[in-house]
Amino acid sequence: xxxxxxxxxxxxxxxxxxxxxxxxxxxxxxxxxxxxxxxxxxxxxxxxxxxxxxxxxxxxxxxxxxxxxxxxxxxxxxxxxxxxxxxxxxxxx
Numbered sequence: 001x002x003x004x005x006x007x008x009x010x011x012x013x014x015x016x017x018x019x020x021x022x023x024x025x026x027x028x029x030x031x032x033x034x035x036x037x038x039x040x041x042x043x044x045x046x047x048x049x050x051x052x053x054x055x056x057x058x059x060x061x062x063x064x065x066x067x068x069x070x071x072x073x074x075x076x077x078x079x080x081x082x083x084x085x086x087x088x089x090x091x092x093x
Contacts (some may be wrong), residue, residue: 004033010081012066012078014077021081022052025067038062052078 006029013019013028026034026049036044038059048055055063059077064071 004029006030006036007035007067011069014067014069014073017083020079021084023049023081025077034063034066037066053082 009010009031010025014025019025019028019085031045031049034041035042038045040048040059048059055078060074061071063072065072
């Protein structure tokens with residue numbers, strides 16, 4: 001199976017600091033692509049993008065593997081999104 005080339009673009013955007021929140025991944029990678037590659041239906045992937053704290057560690061690890069980044073970076077993106085949504089961080093922090 002050939003991996004979607006947009007994973008590589010997302011990797012670069014994360015590494016260069018252009019993606020700071022988990023949900024921003026999906027400005028560049030369709031949720032349907034990630035959902036298909038993970039075996040998650042569209043309804044669940046949509047819910048998880050809005051509530052990434054509901055992903056399992058195993059699922060976050062799989063996302064990191066698909067993007068080819070360290071799992072802790074995905075966890076950091078999830079945490080950043082949760083903090084931003086709680087109003088503790090601004091987009092510029």
